[in-house]
Amino acid sequence: MFVSFEGADGSGKSTQAGLLRAALAADGRDVVLTREPGGTELGEAVRTLVLNGPVMGAWAEAALFAASRAEHVEEVIRPALGRGADVVCDRYVDSSLAYQGIARGLGVEAVLRLNLAVTDGLLPEVTFLLLLDPGVATGRHVDPDRLEREGTELQAKVDAAYRELATLFPERIVAVDAARPPEEIAREVYERLRDRS
Numbered sequence: 001m002f003v004s005f006e007g008a009d010g011s012g013k014s015t016q017a018g019l020l021r022a023a024l025a026a027d028g029r030d031v032v033l034t035r036e037p038g039g040t041e042l043g044e045a046v047r048t049l050v051l052n053g054p055v056m057g058a059w060a061e062a063a064l065f066a067a068s069r070a071e072h073v074e075e076v077i078r079p080a081l082g083r084g085a086d087v088v089c090d091r092y093v094d095s096s097l098a099y100q101g102i103a104r105g106l107g108v109e110a111v112l113r114l115n116l117a118v119t120d121g122l123l124p125e126v127t128f129l130l131l132l133d134p135g136v137a138t139g140r141h142v143d144p145d146r147l148e149r150e151g152t153e154l155q156a157k158v159d160a161a162y163r164e165l166a167t168l169f170p171e172r173i174v175a176v177d178a179a180r181p182p183e184e185i186a187r188e189v190y191e192r193l194r195d196r197s
């Protein structure tokens with residue numbers, strides 16, 4: 001089983017990915033928990049380059065995330081699935097579709113095509129989308145500076161982008177209300193997964 005978690009920055013994805021790993025492991029399953037960008041040496045280098053490196057265009061950004069993903073699939077995800085393990089991934093293709101495809105305007109189809117090519121078509125069976133009202137976070141900034149404003153705008157775009165993806169891929173993407181205690185969300189995730197398998 002290949003499961004991914006998606007959501008805006010600070011939506012609690014990493015916590016939920018960890019809790020799902022623990023729940024599946026407690027059932028006696030072999031589970032690999034991994035994340036993007038990262039998960040391989042190349043991925044960590046790409047993470048540093050994209051997050052702290054020079055200013056770059058949207059396609060360069062999409063191509064670097066895709067390169068990291070190609071390596072991640074080949075080195076980590078496919079081998080794990082091949083030996084029968086479950087893979088829980090903190091961010092995957094939908095991050096590129098939301099950030100580069102929609103928020104940066106490259107187009108969902110073009111970015112999806114690139115990603116399907118570099119992963120040989122590998123998509124998760126289920127993607128949990130953690131939704132938080134972006135107004136909850138932005139409301140806390142009484143007098144935001146330019147960067148905070150830009151950050152807030154991007155977060156609002158990303159939130160809208162993810163909601164659009166959930167309507168585009170309703171069989172795969174399961175939206176979850178993330179404004180609840182982590183254990184409650186984890187229980188819902190586990191039950192939804194059990195219901196599907």
Ligand code: TYD
Nearest residue numbers: 008009010036037065091092095096099100
């Ligand atoms: P990270 O520190 O991992 O953020 P988070 O803890 O919220 O996951 O940084 C990853 C950033 O990279 C995040 O802002 C989303 C972005 N990103 C993309 O734009 N496209 C992608 O394909 C991926 C995997 C991440």
